[in-house]
Structures are given as C-alpha cells and as structure tokens.
Amino acid sequence: MDRLMKxxxxxxxxxxxxxxxxxxVIEILDTEPxxxxxxxxxxxxxxxxxDQHGEPHRRVERTFTLPLLNDDQSDIHPVIxxxxxxxxxxxxxxxxKG
Structure with a gap:
C-alpha cells in the first residue's frame, strides 16, 4: 500500500x-484494499x-471519489x-501485480 501511495x-x-x-486531483485516500x-x-x-446537520451551507464544485481499479477490477480506472x-x-x- 505504501508503494501505491508514493x-x-x-x-x-x-x-x-x-x-x-x-x-x-484533490486528495489521495489511503483506503483498503x-x-x-x-x-x-x-x-x-x-x-x-x-453542513453536519444536513442543512444547505454553501456552493462548492462537484467532487468524485474514484477507485484505483475499474469496475471489473481488471485495470487502472480510466480517469486515473x-x-x-x-x-x-x-x-x-x-x-x-506484485
């Protein structure tokens, strides 16, 4: 995992x-697997x-969280x-591949 993060x-x-x-890219999340x-x-x-109570708070640009692998886990996600x-x-x- 450390090598992937690097x-x-x-x-x-x-x-x-x-x-x-x-x-x-805004952030890399260190998640498993x-x-x-x-x-x-x-x-x-x-x-x-x-906000934390579900009330409208502010306007922000959309964000997306992408998995490293594509949907069938066969390759790197195309956006990545x-x-x-x-x-x-x-x-x-x-x-x-290790």
Missing part, C-alpha cells in the same frame, strides 16, 4: 479534461454542500489513467 501522491494537483470536464482518488471539477457546476500518464500507469500495474 506513486499516487504526486498526482495531487494534477489537472486533466475527462469527458469534457476539467478536473483536478486500494487507495482512492478524490477528483474535483475545476470551474464547473456548483452544488450545494450541506488519463491523470497519471502512461509511465506512471505502467508502474502502478507492476506494483498491483
């Missing part, structure tokens, strides 16, 4: 356009963020591939 942490701040949406990436929409549609680039994706695949 490979993913430089992605924080990385920007890309995915399906016409400009996005940026694999890390997850929090990606925020840059200059996109705002949504209302509730776009953000990471070919070289880093190849290294992630090597680490995942």
């Amino acid at each position: 490979l993913l942490s430089p992605l924080i701040g990385q920007k890309a356009v995915v399906d016409g949406i400009r996005c940026q 694999e890390p997850r990436l929090v990606v925020g929409e840059v200059a996109g549609h705002h949504v209302i963020q509730p 591939q776009t953000l990471a680039g070919d070289e880093r994706v190849a290294e992630l695949r090597r680490v995942l």
Whole structure:
C-alpha cells in the first residue's frame, strides 16, 4: 500500500479534461484494499454542500471519489489513467501485480 501511495501522491494537483470536464486531483485516500482518488471539477457546476446537520451551507464544485481499479477490477480506472500518464500507469500495474 505504501508503494501505491508514493506513486499516487504526486498526482495531487494534477489537472486533466475527462469527458469534457476539467478536473483536478484533490486528495489521495489511503483506503483498503486500494487507495482512492478524490477528483474535483475545476470551474464547473456548483452544488450545494450541506453542513453536519444536513442543512444547505454553501456552493462548492462537484467532487468524485474514484477507485484505483475499474469496475471489473481488471485495470487502472480510466480517469486515473488519463491523470497519471502512461509511465506512471505502467508502474502502478507492476506494483498491483506484485
């Protein structure tokens, strides 16, 4: 897990356009069994963020939490591939195969 986190942490701040949406990596979550990436929409549609009581609080850009692997667990999530680039994706695949 530490090796995956080291490979993913430089992605924080990385920007890309995915399906016409400009996005940026905000955070890497150290979750089991694999890390997850929090990606925020840059200059996109705002949504209302509730406070801890569920009341409307403020407008924020949308965020998405992405698993490291795609839906069938066969490869790196396609959005993460776009953000990471070919070289880093190849290294992630090597680490995942162990």
